[in-house]
Amino acid sequence: MTPKHPSESLTILTDLVLPSETNPLNNLFGGELLARMDRAASIAARRHSRRIVVTASVNHVAFNRAIPLGSVVTVEAKVSRSFKSSMEIFIDIWVEDRESGNKTKANEAIYTFVAVDDTGRPVEVPQIVPETELEKQRFDAALRRKQLSLLLAGKIKPEDATELKALFI
Numbered sequence: 001m002t003p004k005h006p007s008e009s010l011t012i013l014t015d016l017v018l019p020s021e022t023n024p025l026n027n028l029f030g031g032e033l034l035a036r037m038d039r040a041a042s043i044a045a046r047r048h049s050r051r052i053v054v055t056a057s058v059n060h061v062a063f064n065r066a067i068p069l070g071s072v073v074t075v076e077a078k079v080s081r082s083f084k085s086s087m088e089i090f091i092d093i094w095v096e097d098r099e100s101g102n103k104t105k106a107n108e109a110i111y112t113f114v115a116v117d118d119t120g121r122p123v124e125v126p127q128i129v130p131e132t133e134l135e136k137q138r139f140d141a142a143l144r145r146k147q148l149s150l151l152l153a154g155k156i157k158p159e160d161a162t163e164l165k166a167l168f169i
């Protein structure tokens with residue numbers, strides 16, 4: 001399978017925050033942002049694998065900044081690393097200033113998707129070759145995050161989390 005670059009899976013979703021999508025403080029409801037991120041990540045995973053993909057895990061979400069009603073929100077998703085059948089998707093959330101048009105980063109998240117066949121069985125995906133400095137950093141740390149996610153899900157034993165152990169030795 002020919003390896004791919006993260007840029008080949010880049011997915012950008014831009015949309016408004018409408019009244020029905022806000023909490024009592026008139027900020028974007030967290031569940032709405034999670035859904036937008038899941039959609040963008042799913043398209044990125046599909047672009048990388050050209051397969052049916054399913055969300056296996058939401059590894060990390062940081063709601064660092066509230067996003068007010070009426071904001072223009074951009075969700076940017078890219079595959080940061082692929083393994084055998086799973087792909088880590090890194091998601092950056094940007095909010096656009098109405099007057100200047102400048103974008104500031106509001107939140108970020110990391111999802112894991114798995115490529116599957118018609119019966120839901122995991123299938124192999126192309127490997128990733130990172131290009132930019134940021135893509136290389138995210139690629140390098142992805143195995144650690146995969147091991148942490150599998151450990152928390154009870155799918156591997158602590159002694160098998162070699163990359164995590166290396167952090168503390």
Ligand SMILES: CC(C)(COP(=O)(O)OP(=O)(O)OC[C@H]1O[C@@H](n2cnc3c(N)ncnc32)[C@H](O)[C@@H]1OP(=O)(O)O)[C@@H](O)C(=O)NCCC(=O)NCCS
Binds near residue numbers: 084086116150
């Ligand atoms: C995701 C799913 C396909 C994994 O199936 P499985 O039988 O556990 O298959 P495996 O154990 O072979 O795991 C497949 C891959 O997923 C990875 N994976 C599974 N659970 C994971 C988790 N919690 N975190 C990170 N990676 C995970 C495995 O490490 C493996 O990766 P690799 O092939 O790249 O090494 C299966 O659990 C599933 O279909 N879940 C439901 C998905 C869904 O419906 N999502 C929508 C939300 S409701």
